[in-house]
Amino acid sequence: MSANVPTREVARRAFAREFNDAGYTFKESDDERAPVYALLPTGARANRVFIVGTLTETEDIGEDSEYWRGRIVDPTGTFFTYAGQYQPEAANALRDLEPPAYVAMVGKPRTFETDDGSVNVSVRPESISVVDADTRDRWVVETAERTLDRIAAFDDDENEYARMAEEHYEFPVSTYKEAVVEALQSLEEEESETAEAQA
Template structure:
């Protein structure tokens, strides 16, 4: 009997990384799944984003690549070695930052009981353009909203069941996934994932590359900056502009110098670290070498 291939789910990194429920298949060739808080039963996954970091943590003769791909909401973690020859060969040729499409299998790692980290073992990796990335975001927005609706429909049922969701028009794999996710994740905050959808859409709205003044156009000292007037986006823009200005040799802005100059603008060390992590998650910067940040 021919084995039916598992569908490749479209899931944002925020939802995928929040997944801590694993369903292990029984039998030699039975599929295993990572079940997300919204009920995506992920055996295979399809993502598009910006490859921001790439390292060979193996050897020259037997490479083992570790990569991160940002979709604008968070980062996917990808590992490829000898069991993924096509993907491994592609990663050896790509120079970050680059738009890529990845189709692969879900993987989990549990360093200790009660903690699960998810990653992707790629089957194929393809260089793509920004339009492909934007189309993927729109498709993944639709898929995410459908999962949110399914979770909320199930909560409204007197006796939630997969059959009840199927009667409402939801696909069987999603209906089953939601029924497995609900008792495990319990009071999952669907508004959190609506926020993820909005965050993703902001990345493809016209005018997102709005001009912001360079730091030299701003007041020179923290005493002249109204701290209450700078919201999170303002601070991220300031740090982005600093990274671009300090990247004088095109090898990335030195983190130590970035931290010093940010302090002169009233942004403390801890805040700089939070902003950098946020910009990395959104795929707006990457770390070409340790201790340097570069704008994409």
């Protein structure tokens, strides 16, 4: 095997609040096929992301052929995902699923500049599958841990992606600590509501 066979990038976990702020993308080489990374504001690069949340809405927005849009909500906000003929499995999943449903999605960040100059961030899905509430809860806890790890490493002088984030984003890193707290509180509230309902 040749040494430069591309390996699949690890799929990063990020909450919607941070992901939707990740409007800056870059490549690390001039190679045409070099991966495109979204720069997470907490100081990490993401070529792929792993998301679990509630699919709240699906819509075929295609004109000549099917092109599906899905909204996936986590405790901090909404992810948008788009799938068409080049993502047939994901498009089929969005067509067949009945919202609301807990789903897990792996995909690539995509950015789109609107006419007013703002940048929308979405996910081009590789896979979408139905999961249960426990899987969603575990994802929230693990994503909170990963986010806090990135925040803890943010001030390390050798963290090149954190330095890039400081250069390209205006958002203070504390914003994402607040998102973590919100996400974990929402789990606690759900748990106490469930306990009350079962009492």
